[in-house]
Amino acid sequence: MLVTTEQKKKYIQATRLKNYQASLKLEGLKSSTTSEALTKTQILQKYQQNPQLTES
Template structure:
């Protein structure tokens, strides 16, 4: 039984992730089993690199 708020939060986070992966699989979208956790700044930096006009 989940007793603390922290336990509930971790359970919900894990379940949400599993459900999302299952939904992708049902739609025929393949993903890697390991998802990397990137910070918001890292993600923004990645997409800024692609949005820069080439000279």
């Protein structure tokens, strides 16, 4: 049973990631394990360094 707010936040974060990975799998896409370890700031920096990746 989840009692504290911190426990609830951790559960939601873990569930959200699992659901996202399951969605990718259902769509036939593979997720890279390195993206899980990156923070939001690191991801933004990655795409700012490679502007051709962000242009669509």
